[in-house]
Amino acid sequence: MTTAPPEQEQATGEEYTETDDTQTEESPLLRVRNLEKSFGGITAVDGVSFDVAQGTMTGLIGPNGAGKSTTFDLITGVQKPDSGRVVFDGTDITGNRPYQNTNRGLVRTFQIARELDEMTVLENVMLAPQNQLGEALWRSVLPGARDGVVAQETELREEAWETLEFFEIDHLAEEYAGSLSGGQRKLLEMARVLMTDPDMVLLDEPLAGVNPSLEEKLLERLHELREEGYTFLLVEHDMDVIMNNCDPLIVMHQGQLLTAGSPAEVQNDERVLDAYFGEEVLG
Amino acid sequence: MSTTTGRADRINDAVLLLGFALGIYVLFTLVSFVLGLDLNGTVNTLRRITFLSAVYAMLVLALNLQWGYAGLFNLGVAGFMAVGVYTMGMLSTAPSSTPPGLGLPLPIGILGGILAASLVGVVASLPALRLRGDYLAIVTLAFSEIIRRTYRSPVFQEFTVGGLSLGTGGSRGMSLPSNPIRSLFYENPTEITSPPSAFGNAVFSAAEGFGIQSTVVEGWAWAIVLLLVVAGIYVLLRRVGNSPFGRVLKAIREDELVASALGKDTRWFKIKVFALGCALMGLAAILWRIGGIASTSSFMPIQTFYVFVALIIGGAGSNTGSVIGGAVFASLLFEGPNFVRRVVTELVPVGNAPNTFFDAVGALAGLDPTPLLAYTLSDVNVSALRLVLLGVVLIYLIQNRPDGLLGHRKEVAASVDLSERTGGGKQ
Numbered sequence: 001m002t003t004a005p006p007e008q009e010q011a012t013g014e015e016y017t018e019t020d021d022t023q024t025e026e027s028p029l030l031r032v033r034n035l036e037k038s039f040g041g042i043t044a045v046d047g048v049s050f051d052v053a054q055g056t057m058t059g060l061i062g063p064n065g066a067g068k069s070t071t072f073d074l075i076t077g078v079q080k081p082d083s084g085r086v087v088f089d090g091t092d093i094t095g096n097r098p099y100q101n102t103n104r105g106l107v108r109t110f111q112i113a114r115e116l117d118e119m120t121v122l123e124n125v126m127l128a129p130q131n132q133l134g135e136a137l138w139r140s141v142l143p144g145a146r147d148g149v150v151a152q153e154t155e156l157r158e159e160a161w162e163t164l165e166f167f168e169i170d171h172l173a174e175e176y177a178g179s180l181s182g183g184q185r186k187l188l189e190m191a192r193v194l195m196t197d198p199d200m201v202l203l204d205e206p207l208a209g210v211n212p213s214l215e216e217k218l219l220e221r222l223h224e225l226r227e228e229g230y231t232f233l234l235v236e237h238d239m240d241v242i243m244n245n246c247d248p249l250i251v252m253h254q255g256q257l258l259t260a261g262s263p264a265e266v267q268n269d270e271r272v273l274d275a276y277f278g279e280e281v282l283g
Numbered sequence: 284m285s286t287t288t289g290r291a292d293r294i295n296d297a298v299l300l301l302g303f304a305l306g307i308y309v310l311f312t313l314v315s316f317v318l319g320l321d322l323n324g325t326v327n328t329l330r331r332i333t334f335l336s337a338v339y340a341m342l343v344l345a346l347n348l349q350w351g352y353a354g355l356f357n358l359g360v361a362g363f364m365a366v367g368v369y370t371m372g373m374l375s376t377a378p379s380s381t382p383p384g385l386g387l388p389l390p391i392g393i394l395g396g397i398l399a400a401s402l403v404g405v406v407a408s409l410p411a412l413r414l415r416g417d418y419l420a421i422v423t424l425a426f427s428e429i430i431r432r433t434y435r436s437p438v439f440q441e442f443t444v445g446g447l448s449l450g451t452g453g454s455r456g457m458s459l460p461s462n463p464i465r466s467l468f469y470e471n472p473t474e475i476t477s478p479p480s481a482f483g484n485a486v487f488s489a490a491e492g493f494g495i496q497s498t499v500v501e502g503w504a505w506a507i508v509l510l511l512v513v514a515g516i517y518v519l520l521r522r523v524g525n526s527p528f529g530r531v532l533k534a535i536r537e538d539e540l541v542a543s544a545l546g547k548d549t550r551w552f553k554i555k556v557f558a559l560g561c562a563l564m565g566l567a568a569i570l571w572r573i574g575g576i577a578s579t580s581s582f583m584p585i586q587t588f589y590v591f592v593a594l595i596i597g598g599a600g601s602n603t604g605s606v607i608g609g610a611v612f613a614s615l616l617f618e619g620p621n622f623v624r625r626v627v628t629e630l631v632p633v634g635n636a637p638n639t640f641f642d643a644v645g646a647l648a649g650l651d652p653t654p655l656l657a658y659t660l661s662d663v664n665v666s667a668l669r670l671v672l673l674g675v676v677l678i679y680l681i682q683n684r685p686d687g688l689l690g691h692r693k694e695v696a697a698s699v700d701l702s703e704r705t706g707g708g709k710q
Binding site for chain 2 (some may be wrong): 097098107108128130132133153156158163192
């Protein structure tokens with residue numbers, strides 16, 4: 001590790017000791033250390049640590065109940081970890097609220113696409129840009145200040161249309177989001193996330209319910225974006241998709257990190273096969 | 284920067300509102316005619332309808348911001364109204380009246396009332412940061428009852444703070460400062476026996492020529508002031524709604540976690556919505572009650588439900604719908620039953636109402652429906668009839684038009700027309 005994270009004692013207040021500082025690559029964009037979360041008696045995430053390097057499309061896989069979605073929740077602040085640390089771009093963001101993480105450039109999508117049903121597709125997309133002037137009540141109301149709001153909205157409108165075109169849903173721009181099909185919702189969610197101008201996007205099953213041709217299109221877009229410098233962390237169940245598109249892979253099982261490595265390494269790891277095909281895994 | 288479709292919408296709304304107002308006026312003029320009212324009575328009927336419609340339009344607009352836009356289930360409307368009225372009263376009632384007030388100038392009293400309602404709204408919104416839906420409704424409802432009972436409490440009937448005595452009048456209520464519109468017509472607006480000013484004299488004698496009394500003229504002037512305030516609030520809330528701020532409110536209504544995941548600090552938005560909405564509720568109540576009496580019986584939970592019914596009729600989420608909902612509620616549902624009673628008793632001689640429901644129904648056995656009709660339309664029962672009517676209208680609406688009259692309409696939350704592109708792309 002090159003730079004030490006600023007030691008702000010955040011909400012969780014658990015002791016955090018740097019024990020596994022063996023990796024020597026350049027500082028990764030996202031570092032997760034010893035995350036733990038239990039619900040009642042069930043430990044959903046049990047001491048998970050991993051890194052996500054800048055500009056990668058990292059896959060997070062594991063059988064059902066492995067704790068992938070909870071890990072996403074813990075990273076993005078939807079839930080607070082019982083212990084552990086999340087460091088994004090050199091800053092400790094553990095226990096931050098979701099909006100703070102989004103402001104910093106760490107954005108997520110949801111497993112079940114959560115559209116704002118009674119808002120149009122355009123409204124959905126226009127909601128996303130950060131720091132809009134008109135989000136201040138007084139600026140939206142006062143005559144002089146509103147001109148600035150209108151000017152900014154005019155710019156954002158263009159950006160919104162371009163983003164919709166990029167995902168080929170511009171023909172749906174004025175439909176209510178609630179009337180879109182499952183696949184279209186996924187595209188809209190991607191468009192919306194992109195409009196927040198993120199550095200890193202956490203995608204929770206972005207391809208579930210998406211038909212094969214659309215899936216190909218979406219993956220193509222994701223690769224284009226990755227080449228532009230975006231970083232992705234992706235949870236997905238379709239093994240073909242994961243193996244062909246993600247590198248490296250992180251494998252979780254029963255709340256713990258099982259292994260991490262390139263697709264080839266993971267594919268040949270006995271423990272991964274056991275995890276998926278039901279053998280009891282120890283360690 | 285408004286666009287053609289935006290302008291068309293606005294013209295549509297204006298036509299809709301004017302057409303609707305005209306329809307109501309024609310209806311009530313006909314009713315007055317049937318009732319055999321003279322011109323003074325007719326004009327006064329229209330005044331009352333206008334006044335109540337304006338008051339409800341304000342209240343519904345304020346609630347629409349909170350519930351229609353942000354989805355915040357505020358069941359404490361009556362409480363925030365009470366805070367506005369009582370604060371205004373305590374600040375501006377003369378020190379000599381019972382209960383005494385501070386005797387500050389009326390504008391300070393009104394502003395103080397609005398600010399107090401807003402502040403109490405902010406306090407009420409703090410639980411709203413954690414609670415959703417039904418739970419927020421329970422908390423705000425309890426909040427409004429606490430407010431009402433506090434004002435009713437004998438402890439605050441009259442008290443002294445720092446040598447100044449003031450009070451709420453407890454269960455007896457509190458007489459409020461006289462209506463400011465009187466300063467337009469009278470030399471000493473605060474005195475009931477004041478001679479009219481020169482302007483007042485001219486207007487009153489002109490109206491006298493048509494047989495219209497001075498009180499009706501005054502009332503109409505005040506109703507017109509209220510209509511102007513409604514217009515102001517409408518423009519204000521339209522701007523609030525059609526902006527990035529309004530967009531975040533809608534997002535909070537639809538799915539707060541998404542709004543938060545898209546980088547919006549939803550807590551501040553909710554606090555602001557409570558502050559603004561409750562301020563407007565306070566203002567509406569002040570304009571409604573000024574010149575009369577503040578009594579806790581005006582701020583029962585039923586008052587909150589009336590505003591909700593009006594919003595449901597108009598269509599939650601639509602500002603134009605809110606105004607129409609307020610007017611429909613006030614004129615047809617609130618005042619309507621009373622007029623129905625008067626019209627029916629005018630046209631059909633129903634005789635004296637039987638004393639009990641059983642007597643009324645019993646007469647049906649003899650195939651004589653008039654006792655039941657008389658019973659239903661008696662003075663005592665007509666307010667119950669109003670509630671029955673409300674129930675029927677609500678059931679009908681929720682089954683057949685759940686979005687209300689205008690709630691189905693898209694009012695896109697943006698300060699520009701989103702469908703129009705500057706880059707000259709598709710239409």
